Amino acid sequence: DQQVKQNSPSLSVQEGRISILNCDYTNSMFDYFLWYKKYPAEGPTFLISISSIKDKNEDGRFTVFLNKSAKHLSLHIVPSQPGDSAVYFCAASEAGGYQKVTFGTGTKLQVIP
Amino acid sequence: DTGVSQDPRHKITKRGQNVTFRCDPISEHNRLYWYRQTLGQGPEFLTYFQNEAQLEKSRLLSDRFSAERPKGSFSTLEIQRTEQGDSAMYLCASSPGQGAGSPLHFGNGTRLTVT
Secondary structure, three states: OOOEEOOOOEEEEEOOOOEEEEEEEOOOOEEEEEEEEEOOOOOOEEEEEEEOOOOEEEEOOEEEEEEOOOOEEEEEEOOOOHHHOEEEEEEEEEOOOOOOEEEOOOEEEEEEO | OOOOEEEOOEEEEOOOOOEEEEEEOOOOOOEEEEEEEOOOOOOEEEEEEEOOEEEEEOOOOOOOEEEEOOOOOOEEEEEOOOOHHHOEEEEEEEEOOOOOOOOOEEOOOEEEEEO
């Protein structure tokens, strides 16, 4: 069962415009949500996170929005830059425990110069 | 912070052979994770260590797979009698485990190809 879903396998955006990546989850026990970025031939790197007690977290050009009632989160990148071209994974972990992280299938973002 | 190191980066083996991968986590991190990623999928959890104790194993980890972290530092993942379905990227990650949502730090992975 896919507990974290990214329904868009790819997204193309013009440089300078906004990129919006979406993610849905099914497990109500998830209480922390993270976005990771992955370049080819490298491991995923942490980008930004949000606790379930918040609905927005911002870090520079990156903002994550969480809608708990809809079990939906999104990552906004403004303005998008060519260096943002990568695969973005949505991930989630449950309260307590040892932070086992469940990942989505990823969205490949291409920012066109 | 020298990052998480994995060795080798690539491994090609014939079906039925045994392979072993090594992971060196960030030195002060006491939590270590193994994940597997196949084409078009996100990383899938395999197993977790808190110091030297292996505290959880995924049902994806068949009895052909074994992982160790003998002194709470580096870890090894061994696959016995490899099958073509084992072909994947094997990712190691570590975490200091401080507070909820402490992000995982991943290595660059070992790509296994079973022919």
